[in-house]
Amino acid sequence: MIKFTRTNNLLRRLFFLCAFALLGTFSLKAQVAISGSAGGTLNGTTYTNLGAAFVAINSGGSQAGSNIVITINADVTETGNDSLAQGNWTTLTINPSGARTVSGAIAAGKSLVNFNGADNVSVNGFDTGGNSLTFSNSGTSATATIKFQNDASSNTISNCSILGSNTTATSGTIVFGSGASTGNDGNTINSCTISSVGSNLPINAIYSSGTSASVDNSGNTISNCNINDYWNATASSCAILLASTVANSSNSFTISGNKFYQTASRTATTGQTSYIINVATGNGTSITSNIFGYSSNTATGNYTLTSGAALNTVLLQFTAIAVGGTTTTTTSIQGNTFTNFNITTAGGFAIGSTMAFTGIYVTGTASVNVGNTSFNTFGSTSSTGSISVIGNSSNTFSPFPTAGVTCIHLATTSSANVSNNKMGGLSSTNNASSTNTLGIWGIYNSGQITTLTIDNNTIGNSVANNMIAGASGSTTSNTSYGINMPTLSGSGAGTALTITNNTIQNFTNISNSTTATLRAIATITGTTIGTVNISNNIIHDLMCNSRLTSAASSAAFAAQGILLGYGVNPVVSGNTIYKIADTSNFIGTSSIIVGAIGVSGGVSPIIFNNKIYGLSNATTGVTATAPPVVTGIAIISTTTKDSIYNNMISLGNYNGLNDVTSRCIIGIWARHGAAPDPIDYVFHNTVDIHGTLTTGALNSFCLLRGDLSTATVRVQTIFTKNNIFTNTRTGGTGKYY
Secondary structure: OHHHHHHHHHHHHHHHHHHHHHHHHHHHHOOEEEEOOOOOOOOOOEEOOHHHHHHHHHOOOOOOOOEEEEEEOOOEEOOOOOOEEOOOOOEEEEEEOOOEEEEEOOOOOOEEEEEEEOEOEEEEOEEOOEEOEEEEEOOOOOOEEEEEEOOOEOOEEEOEEEEEOOOOOOOOOEEEOOOOOOOOOOOEEEOOEEEEEOOEOOOEEEEEOOOOOOOOEEOOEEEOOEEEOOOOOOOOOEEEEEOOOOOOOEEOOEEEOOEEEOOOOEEOOOOEEEEEEEEOOOOOOEEEOOEEOOOOOOOOOOEEEEOOOOOOOOOEEEEEEEEOOOOOOOEEEEOOEEOOEEEEEOOOOOOOOOOOEEEEEEOOOOOEEEOOOOOOEEEOOOOOOOEEEEEOOOOOOOOOOOEEEEEEEEOOOOEEEEEOOEEEOEEEEEOOOOOOOOEEEEEEEOOOOOEEEEEOOEEOOOOOOOEEEOOOOOOOOOEEEEEEEOOOOOOOOOOEEEEEOOEEEEEEEOOOOOOOEEEEEEEOOOOOOOEEEEEOOEEEEEEEOOOOOOOOOOOOOOEEEEEEOOOEOOEEEOOEEEEEEEOOOOEEOOOOEEEEEEEOOOEOOEEEOOEEEOOEEOOEEOOOOOOOEEEEEEEOOOEOEEEEEOOEEEEOEEOOEEOOOOOEEEEEEEOOOOOOOOEEEEEOOEEEEOOEEOOOOOOEEEEEEOOOOOOOOOOOOEEEEOOEEEEOOEEOOOOEO
């Protein structure tokens, strides 16, 4: 009896062991299931991973009219050997059951999930608890997590976590690859998290390079995603790279509503430019309503980059959006926010290159609209320090001038409309050991652009000194501009520059250098072909600590509202310019000048209906031949003539800004001194000079022909008519004309 019982127990245990073994086998086979197949031959069959399910569907015959569903019931491991080919199903949906991970360490040349010509596939990671489907590829060399190739089109991936670690510059976590006849078109990546596998960061989060301009990847959408932790310490990295390997092979992408950030500080060990979006080639890209910056998707922390220990040699440059190549359809950049960046780098960048921080950089023949339908925000509209650059090098890099922060840099030979954008809360400085300082440039053109409209932008928010450049006590070079247009194309009479209705305010340059400058609007060295219109801008509360001495042949002053250098019949009209100051407190014979409008070039400029007041200069002069100067409108050189009429100028004392010590004040200054000398037509202006001088012997003038030098006599012709000139200045021993 006892023997029989023991035998039964052994049989019972053997039965349960077999049952558990069968159950385990069934669980493995049930990891991926297919339903909805047209012929039913695939329905009810289960597969060990997603690749095996793809192979079964590829070989399962016609799926015409079917709505196939692939359900991922457990975590699965992929080899990257299998892909989903083109089929004739109506829809194919991939869903998780529970929180599931599809993972693998995929070898070079392969991808974790490959849509190889497949169309109309929907991958939706939503299950209970949010994004519950994760695709994770820990392979590091020339491998992708998800790839579209051979005309894979009209597919959607949403609510998934897509992770990668690829370090090859010509690949990415998500790849839009080569096409067969039409390209990989109309695909959507929506509401996904695109990030790294642990601390192994991918060099590109999303990469696209099509076959040709006709077999291109087009109409793809990246929307509402959290894209983070893409970086390489020794090479350029991108969140989204539309590569220039094949010209115009990635077109009409829509990049909208995404958040781009770095969850930890990133360090470059070799010189490089890091990007967020790099449209290296392509037509008609739309980049709208994205947030660039922070260290999280909840708008906290800073996007922090540094050039590490080798600060004297590593030039780290950063560009949020780069647009380049040969394009025929305009790229639109609207409604984006660039904020909470903190960049530390060696201090010095060549003119024409990207700067330490650049918000938008446009090159080649790309045509762009920036903010004309929905404004972009750079920094903050209400605070300080939202974008900060620190130059941290004791080496001197050249050439100067340089910019630490440039919001919009145009280097294209095509056209651009830059309108309605808001910039503020910007800081660009150097640390105590650095011999370089870095300026701030709001909008900058270094290209031979054909048509450029800059309208209704606000550069500097309402907080005092919210735009601050340089370093206190620094004697190194630093130039800052609200709008800097040093060049304009001379390719034809159709060339046009329009700068209208902009506000430039609360902007400070604190470098105490003999080369430092602060100018609200500058057109410096262009050709005389084309039109220039600088009208209805408001410029106020500019403060510079410069000791720049203006030569007799230059209209480039230390602190300045508008510098006009080129154009045919250029117009400067309807501008309101007030509270521009130099605070250097220099005492000596140097002619440090604060001016509202300076003219150094162009053919027959027209300057009218401008309102100028409240300029000040803290420099104290000791000689009448090279004094510090405050001037409303100064003419150095133009071709043929200049017309100055209906301007209102009030200098000497405004709202407590009383020039009480020895400065020379000049309302309208026919300074000249550089060929060709124009004829000056000065009609219907009102100039009022007032205030009380407590000490000093410098003179003041409502209208002056000459450069104040006793060695040079100006004999150019001036026609004056119907002006109202009043000079009620008192005190001191100077003369008040």
